Amino acid sequence: MEHIFLGNGPAQLKEFWCKWKQLHPEDDVFSTHDSSRLPSCVPMMLHLDEGTSHKRKGIMVLSVQIVCGKGSKKSTGHNFLGSTYLSRMLFSVLLARTHSRKKHVLNSLLAEWQKDLSDCYRNGIEVSGVPGVMKMWPVILACKGDWPALTKAGGLLRHHLRDAPNSDNPPGICHLCRAGQLGYAWNAFESDAPWLHADSPLPWNTPSALTNLAQNKKDPASFYAVDLFHVCHKGVVADYVASAIETRPTIIESVSFESVFLSKPPCVCR
Template sequence: MVLATQPVIGKGTLASLKRPGAESEMGANMAGSSLITRFVFSCARSTLYSKKPEVFDKLANELATQLDAGFKDCISVLYGGDEATLYPVVLYTKGDWPILKRLGALNRTHHQAIANLSRSKGVCHLCMTGTEKYPDWHQCHQASWMCPESISDPRPPWSQQTLFTQLLARSPSLWGKTWFYRPDLFHTVHKGVGAELTGSGFATQDSSN
């Protein structure tokens, strides 16, 4: 398990680097090796925390505490020969669903679809699909709380908030806090749905021959 922070600003994207003069511009932090585009906080083997949840919790809480201190205490740097004060703000966290579940202590995740066939607890922290009120998984838009009119009485997807949404500066709304835990596109598509669809496509093509 690797916990790391990724600044928003960096070298740019592969597309933006093709523009004339892009070498001297700042852009999104997407181009380049992850070894130089992220600040590694910790690396841990699963044997260190898989059967000891308190180890993972202490590590996550320490990261949240340091990120909060960075914003409140600020950071002084030299930029263009002048001293500048930076207030680092954490926008959100990204990762696969298991790590989001642990970081947010989420009790409404896709794991419920496996552990609870009745789906009464729900399957997504961003909406209430799979609950008794919205049993149909396809009602995710109607059952979400992105818009005030979408649902009148949403239930938080946790029993108690972790330090990430308790300490870090963000919208106090339920949507603002739950949207802090964002599914990573790479894990969801490339290593998830996309991989399954690609495998199915190969199987279909092979059977047709």
């Protein structure tokens, strides 16, 4: 139990759900579990990622990550401290050669995962050793992962590989908005960009089994959450940082060979 609660008790969980309700009042957890149960509801996230296995062959990793952890070096409540082996619960793995050739294999595995998680969410799990908690209810807040994993998990039709500027009816590149579709240029960054203010249709024709998990039914696409690590640290933010290198002009008093080529270059990296 210490690997699930990570030092958090009913008081910390109650505080979490109070804050969560301010941001997501339509979440199913508030209609399924009353105020007496919320301090025993443990927030979690599904995590899917495609990594490399033996001989650099692709492998899909499916796990559950605890949201409320031991904090970080600067704050409490986060889940950054301690070993990741103790805060991420492995469910299964699949070699890419298996689920890429036979899509029903991954879909069947997700369906079984959903059944197990939904049963725990509805009926709870009896626990011991946690003060003030006799029964816990795991609550899945979202599914996160890199873009290829999210595309497969959600059966998404709009994703990062669907940019088709020459098409008469481009499908779109984002499951959360209409960016990339006809009339919604994804590279429009103005405050009045059309994709920012348009209603977004569902990004799938056939819903994934994960849509049966308790979630915000008014915005089901948001269940597939953007992974900040892949988007920021390994994505667009890294590009912005690399583009922030500027050359600062310096007045060179002497134009001799030594002063220009042997002195320290007049450049800074911000």
